[in-house]
Amino acid sequence: MKSASKFEKVAARCWNLLNEGKPFTPIFVFGTFLLFYLGDLASAENLSSLVLSLLGVIPILAIYFIFDFPLFLRNYLWIPFIVFLIVWNDVNLSLLLFATGLYFFFTVFFWGTLYYHLRIGTSWLNFTRFWKLVLKNSDSTSGNAQEQMPKFLLVLSIWDMVYQNYLSGEGTDFFPILLFYGFIFVFAWILHRYLFDWKPSMYTNFTKDSTKKPTKALSDKVIVIVIDGMRKERFYEANTPFLDTLKDNGTEYMNMETVYPARTVVCFTSMFTGTYPYEHGITSNMVWKLGIKVESIFDSLRKVGKKGRLLGIAHLVDSMGDDVETVTAVMHNDQADPNIMKRAKKIMKEQDPDLFIVQMIATDQTGHSRGVLYDEYIQKIEEADALVKDFVEWLDAEGKMENTTLCICADHGQADGIGGHGHLDEGERYVPFFMHGPHIERGKKVEQKHSLVSMAPTLAYLLGAPFPSHSRGEVLVDSIKESRDSE
Numbered sequence: 106m107k108s109a110s111k112f113e114k115v116a117a118r119c120w121n122l123l124n125e126g127k128p129f130t131p132i133f134v135f136g137t138f139l140l141f142y143l144g145d146l147a148s149a150e151n152l153s154s155l156v157l158s159l160l161g162v163i164p165i166l167a168i169y170f171i172f173d174f175p176l177f178l179r180n181y182l183w184i185p186f187i188v189f190l191i192v193w194n195d196v197n198l199s200l201l202l203f204a205t206g207l208y209f210f211f212t213v214f215f216w217g218t219l220y221y222h223l224r225i226g227t228s229w230l231n232f233t234r235f236w237k238l239v240l241k242n243s244d245s246t247s248g249n250a251q252e253q254m255p256k257f258l259l260v261l262s263i264w265d266m267v268y269q270n271y272l273s274g275e276g277t278d279f280f281p282i283l284l285f286y287g288f289i290f291v292f293a294w295i296l297h298r299y300l301f302d303w304k305p306s307m308y309t310n311f312t313k314d315s316t317k318k319p320t321k322a323l324s325d326k327v328i329v330i331v332i333d334g335m336r337k338e339r340f341y342e343a344n345t346p347f348l349d350t351l352k353d354n355g356t357e358y359m360n361m362e363t364v365y366p367a368r369t370v371v372c373f374t375s376m377f378t379g380t381y382p383y384e385h386g387i388t389s390n391m392v393w394k395l396g397i398k399v400e401s402i403f404d405s406l407r408k409v410g411k412k413g414r415l416l417g418i419a420h421l422v423d424s425m426g427d428d429v430e431t432v433t434a435v436m437h438n439d440q441a442d443p444n445i446m447k448r449a450k451k452i453m454k455e456q457d458p459d460l461f462i463v464q465m466i467a468t469d470q471t472g473h474s475r476g477v478l479y480d481e482y483i484q485k486i487e488e489a490d491a492l493v494k495d496f497v498e499w500l501d502a503e504g505k506m507e508n509t510t511l512c513i514c515a516d517h518g519q520a521d522g523i524g525g526h527g528h529l530d531e532g533e534r535y536v537p538f539f540m541h542g543p544h545i546e547r548g549k550k551v552e553q554k555h556s557l558v559s560m561a562p563t564l565a566y567l568l569g570a571p572f573p574s575h576s577r578g579e580v581l582v583d584s585i586k587e588s589r590d591s592e
C-alpha cells in the first residue's frame with residue numbers, strides 16, 4: 106500500500122513535459138537538432154550559429170504552443186509545411202528522416218514499450234500494438250503523430266535553413282520568414298476561431314446565486330468512486346452486475362458531460378471545485394503552478410467541521426494538495442486497483458471521512474497502453490465492478506452505509522488511439538454517472554444534459570456544506586429525494 110514518493114511526484118511532473126503535446130514540441134525539436142548536429146558543437150562558431158538560428162524559430166514554436174490544432178484541425182497543419190516547401194524549397198531530408206525516426210522511437214518504444222513496461226508491467230512486445238495507437242491518437246499528448254509530425258517537420262526545416270545560411274556566411278533575410286509566421290498565426294487563429302466549435306457550453310452563474318445553501322445534511326457520508334477513463338459505451342458492453350444494480354436502483358444521468366480539455370487533473374479539479382479550468386487554473390495535466398485558485402469541496406466541508414479525502418494518483422496533489430492521499434502509479438496494472446481499494450479501506454477505517462473520493466486507475470491505464478477497443482479494456486472495467494462490490498460490502502459490514510450516498514462516475518471517456526483524451530473526440534465527452542443511496546431516487550434516468558461541474562455543489566448539498574466559492578455547476582436535484590424533514 107505504498108504512497109507515491111516525493112521522487113515519484115517530481116518524476117511524474119517531469120514526465121508530463123514529454124507527455125503533454127505542448128511542451129513536447131519545443132523539447133523534441135531542440136533535442137533532435139542538437140543530436141543531429143552533435144559533431145558540429147565542438148566549434149564555438151557553429152555553436153553561436155546554432156543559438157542565433159534557434160532565435161529564428163522561437164515565434165513558430167510559440168504559435169504551435171498556443172494553438173494545438175485539435176482533432177480534425179490537425180490536418181490543416183500540413184498546409185504551412187507545404188507552403189514552406191513551395192516557397193523555400195529547402196529541405197534537409199536526412200534531418201527530417203532522423204527526426205521522424207526519433208519521434209517513433211520515442212513514442213512507440215520509449216513510451217509505449219519501455220516506460221509502460223517499467224511502470225505498469227505491460228509486455229515487452231507492446232510496440233506491436235502501440236504504433237497503431239500513435240497513428241490514430243487524437244488527444245493533446247505527444248503521442249499524436251498527426252499533430253506532432255507536421256509541427257516538428259516545419260520547425261526543424263526552418264531552423265536548419267537559417268542555421269545553414271549562418272554557417273555559409275550568407276545570413277538570412279528574416280522578412281519573408283516573419284511574414285510567413287504572420288500568415289501561420291492568422292491561419293491558426295481563423296481555424297481555431299471558426300472551426301473549433303465543439304467545446305461544451307458553460308454555466309455562467311455561481312451555484313450560490315441560483316440555489317439555496319443547504320441548511321442541514323441529507324447524507325451522513327458520500328463516497329465517490331471515479332473509474333478513471335471509463336468510456337461510456339464500453340461500460341455498457343462490459344459485464345458489471347454490481348454497478349448495474351447500483352445504476353438501476355439509483356439515478357443515472359444519461360448525458361453527463363465532462364469538461365474541456367478532458368485531461369484527468371483538469372476534470373478532477375472541475376468536479377471538486379464546481380467550476381472550469383479558466384477559473385480554477387488547472388488547464389492540463391501539466392500543472393505549472395501548484396494549487397488551485399478557488400475553493401474546493403474540501404474547503405467547504407472544513408467550514409462545517411467535516412472532512413473530505415481524495416485517494417488518487419500523484420498528479421492530483423498538484424492541484425488539490427493536502428486533501429489528497431496518493432497511491433503510487435508504479436505498479437503492475439493488474440495490482441493497481443486492488444491496491445487502491447485496500448488503501449481505501451484503511452483510510453475509511455482510520456480517518457472515517459464524511460466525503461471520500463477514490464480514483465480507480467487501471468481502466469484508464471489499460472486504455473492508454475493497450476487501446477480502448479480491445480478486450481483488455483473491458484476486462485479492467487469488469488475487475489473494477491468486482492472491486493467496488495467488495496468495497497461497498499465491506500463498508501456495509503463496518504456499519505458505514507447506513508445513510509451513505511454512493512456516486513459512481515468517470516472523469517472523462519477515452520477515444521481510440523493511445524486511449525487518448527483531451528479534445529473530446531468520439532467516446533470522450535459523455536461519461537457514466539449514477540448515484541445510489543437512501544436519499545437518491547430509485548430507477549430514475551435523467552436525460553437532460555448535465556456537466557461534471559455539478560459534482561461539487563451536489564456533494565455540498567448532500568453533506569450540508571456551503572457551495573465552494575466559485576462553484577457554477579447546478580445541484581443534481583433530479584436525483585435527490587425530499588429532505589429529511591419531510592420524511
Ligand SMILES: [Zn+2]
Pocket residue numbers: 333334368369370469516517
Ligand atoms: Zn482520467
